[in-house]
Amino acid sequence: MNTEPRSPASCTELFWVFTRLALQGFGGVLAVAQRELVEKQRWLTADEFLQSLSLAQVLPGPNVVNLALMLGDRFFGWRGALAALAGMLSLPLVIVLVLASSYEHSRHLPLVSGALHGMGVVAAGLIAATALKLAPSLATNVLGRVLCAGLVVGTVFVVAIWRWPLWAVVLGCGGCGMAAARYAIERRHHVRNKVPPDA
Numbered sequence: 001m002n003t004e005p006r007s008p009a010s011c012t013e014l015f016w017v018f019t020r021l022a023l024q025g026f027g028g029v030l031a032v033a034q035r036e037l038v039e040k041q042r043w044l045t046a047d048e049f050l051q052s053l054s055l056a057q058v059l060p061g062p063n064v065v066n067l068a069l070m071l072g073d074r075f076f077g078w079r080g081a082l083a084a085l086a087g088m089l090s091l092p093l094v095i096v097l098v099l100a101s102s103y104e105h106s107r108h109l110p111l112v113s114g115a116l117h118g119m120g121v122v123a124a125g126l127i128a129a130t131a132l133k134l135a136p137s138l139a140t141n142v143l144g145r146v147l148c149a150g151l152v153v154g155t156v157f158v159v160a161i162w163r164w165p166l167w168a169v170v171l172g173c174g175g176c177g178m179a180a181a182r183y184a185i186e187r188r189h190h191v192r193n194k195v196p197p198d199a
Helices: 013-022 030-040 046-058 065-105 111-138 146-160 166-193
Strands: none
Touching: 013 030, 013 065, 030 046, 030 065, 030 111, 046 065, 046 111, 046 166, 065 166, 111 146
């Protein structure tokens, strides 16, 4: 199996890959995005995907849309950003409008209600599976495994138990993570550049 990184050949390829990605993303595109962009297309490494996703999470708007804009811009500038965005939104927008119109007439049906509850469980499973697939990338993180695990547990705790709003999680946990990473990088840089004393 070829694992060499590659780049999209054109804006058209960007458009169709993000269209396919969006059409697979029932209940959330994140799990599909990781598989499509890292494993299948090889446009990003696992580390690059994690870093790009981290930035996309902090920016306003849906994280995968932000990721599409960033990735399109990386390869083809503003034209690539627009192509990736169009692929991400065009066909899903048409499908959502049709389904929203149909839902008004069929939401009382047990079949529809059961399908929505079932998709909610699948969406949660997809997010958990993506987290597990991205976890090995943290082994090479500058913070080390213990601090990374602590930040993961802390973030889950404040979201699930304390029910912090997203902005507070980003500022609190994200701020702690950034400060710790900066300290670790500066410390590593200082150690590397330290001149050994004269013998």
